[in-house]
Amino acid sequence: MTELAPNVAIIGAGPAGLMAAEILSDAGYAVSLYEAMPSPARKFLMAGKSGLNITNRREGENLSSRYPGVAPLLKNALSEFGPASIAEWMQGLGVEATIGPTGRVFPVQMKASPLLRAWLARLQSQGVQLYTRHRWTGWSDNADLIFDTPEGPISVQSDAQIFALGGGSWKRLGSDGNWSSVFAERGVQTEPFRPSNCGxxxxxxxxxxxxxxxxxxxxxxxxxxxxxxxxxxxxxxxxxxxxxxxxxxxxxxxxxxxxxxxxxxxxxxxxxxxxxxxxxxxxxxxxxxxxxxxxxxxxxxxxxxxxxxxxxxxxxxxxxxxxxxxxxxxxxxxGKPFPLDEAISTAGGVSFDALDGHFMVKQQPGMFCAGEMLDWDAPTGGYLLTACMATGRAAGLGAVRWLKSQVS
Ligand SMILES: Cc1cc2nc3c(=O)[nH]c(=O)nc-3n(C[C@H](O)[C@H](O)[C@H](O)COP(=O)(O)OP(=O)(O)OC[C@H]3O[C@@H](n4cnc5c(N)ncnc54)[C@H](O)[C@@H]3O)c2cc1C
Incomplete structure (x- = not known):
């Protein structure tokens, strides 16, 4: 096995993982971003196919009311990075926002690709290393991350790990939900996937x-x-x-x-x-x-x-x-919901009870989770991507805080 030595490993290059990568690279950490698919953020690109509804400004301060049974941790993350912050963040990438009549916010170009291109370029300029075709499969006996790669399995040591592996639908875009059994074996509390925004x-x-x-x-x-x-x-x-x-x-x-x-x-x-x-x-x-x-x-x-x-x-x-x-x-x-894989999003995943106040798994210091892989739920209308980016950011900040605490 080859051995690499990045400081922070982020696994899953969807919007949640990319946002975590941005926070950590901004803070000066060496970030390696691992993605199972041949290219990053395929679901994000698919979301942009009929107009990337990235957030929603209708609720204003009351945004979290759109998340049934919202966990306090998610509520905090949303209050710190809500619709206004997302619009400002897009502007920082040179992409203006436009608002539809029901408060739905889109990039003016409507598609996701210009925004993604600008985002990836900025991450690259901040030193983030992206490794595609790296499928995380679990941990070695000494807690290194194991990946399947085209050159065979590799193990990776890291000082902190952020998992942003997505929910359990649209497997062909990468989020196959297979991580949930590996997490459960590791003792991380997970809830079964349920279809949301489905037929x-x-x-x-x-x-x-x-x-x-x-x-x-x-x-x-x-x-x-x-x-x-x-x-x-x-x-x-x-x-x-x-x-x-x-x-x-x-x-x-x-x-x-x-x-x-x-x-x-x-x-x-x-x-x-x-x-x-x-x-x-x-x-x-x-x-x-x-x-x-x-x-x-x-x-x-x-x-x-x-x-x-x-x-x-x-x-x-x-x-x-x-x-x-x-x-x-x-x-x-x-009758019944259409099959789970066809749902726009899934509820279920890592329970908020398993996390501390900074998105770190309580039993696994240095391991953080973000995005749709967490157990929250929301309707379409921009609320899904908002929560993914807000939790990606919060988990990134949690990791920065934890890494600092390790050296002091
Ligand atoms: C058709 C469609 C339209 C949508 N439209 C909208 C919309 O307009 N507005 C909105 O708010 N939301 C929309 N969504 C939902 C939104 O795209 C998702 O909620 C969001 O992409 C989830 O972000 P994430 O980063 O948590 O996970 P994902 O985007 O699913 O990214 C997870 C990444 O992890 C990778 N991965 C998984 N397992 C492994 C592994 N073992 N090793 C390495 N990498 C792995 C995956 O390949 C993937 O790239 C839409 C979804 C679909 C399917």
Whole structure:
């Protein structure tokens, strides 16, 4: 085995690991960044494919309210590096931020690649050494890190280690969650992965499957319990996903876990009052087909009309009051979450109880954790990347503090 001797090893080159690398190299430490994939931050790049929603300014100071059951450690990290700091940090990399109507913040170029390029260049100029195709597999008997590399296994000694290995979804981008069993063997408390920001199965008829797969359902209000979203969503061959479904998915997943069933309610005509609908539907239908009648009375056509027929509209089509009620509150029974690997993010991972107040594993001095591999949860809207970067920064600062304490 070859032996290298960096001071600080950061394992996982996603946004959390890169942020930790920035903090440690800023503080003058020699940083080696190890990444299993042939290139860094593949999930970050994927996140930028349809617009990198990097943070969210809607909540202002109350940002942490978006993280259900937020741990005090995460709350602190978010208060020290929140949306304003992220926008400023981007500006420092020469990337201006733009804010969408719901507070979502994006780089003006929308994509992640210009930001990532600038970030990697700055890290390189600060001396950070990036080792790709280095898959961490565990520890040797004398606590060195072991990596599989194209040249065979190597062991690495380090004065501190920061793990930022990501959650348990989208394995093809690198975050396979395999680290959780190695951590558990080491006695680090972990919680099972759970899908967040995911789709859910619906038992569609053949008609829905053949005619409407991939179709967005627009201009609706989607309700689940106390939550409502005006975003669109998409019909897939197995169920529903995207937009409103992701936004409501944490509550839906929790309900499915406790009750085994969950009912989504769709308002197919959110801009029409129920009474207006009733009066329009009561007007003479004459020889018009039901489809025409619905189009004229409620602008229902295509996938929205198909959804209405799918869940009982045909049976009540001669009763304007019941039909209007159904249009305003169409129940869609959901089955189960789509497979874990397809979720935008995962809850579960390293428990906050395993960490001290500086993101260091209590039982393993010098070992820190950050990013999605920690057990927190949040909806889409920029909250995921915000927490990854905030915890990456906090773990980096924790490591600086700990390393200083070792020499004094
Ligand atoms: C399609 C999609 C769109 C998204 N859009 C958004 C968005 O717009 N806004 C938002 O806030 N969030 C978004 N997210 C979520 C966001 O990208 C993640 O939460 C974030 O990337 C997690 O950062 P991380 O650094 O903790 O982990 P990751 O980005 O997953 O990085 C972990 C790194 O560790 C490496 N690794 C894993 N195991 C090993 C090992 N054994 N040895 C060495 N390296 C290893 C991985 O290869 C990976 O590079 C999106 C996610 C997806 C999938």
């Amino acid at each position: 859910f199965t619906v038992d569609w008829s053949d008609r829905m499957k053949t005619e409407f797969v991939g179709t967005p359902v627009k201009n609706v209000a989607v309700r689940f319990g106390d939550h409502t979203s005006r975003e669109e969503f998409v019909v897939t061959d197995r169920g529903v996903e995207s937009g409103a479904i992701f936004t409501l998915s944490l509550a839906i997943r929790d309900r499915l876990e406790t009750d085994g069933e969950a009912l989504l309610e769709i308002d197919l005509a959110p801009d029409l009052a129920e009474e207006t609908l009733v009066s329009r539907l009561t007007q003479e239908r004459g020889k018009q087909s039901l489809s025409n009648h619905l189009r004229k009375a409620a602008n229902l056509k295509g996938v929205k009309r198909a959804l209405l027929f799918e869940f009982g509209g045909l049976e009540v089509s001669n009763d304007p009051e019941r039909l209007a009620r159904l249009i305003k509150c169409l129940p869609i029974p959901l």
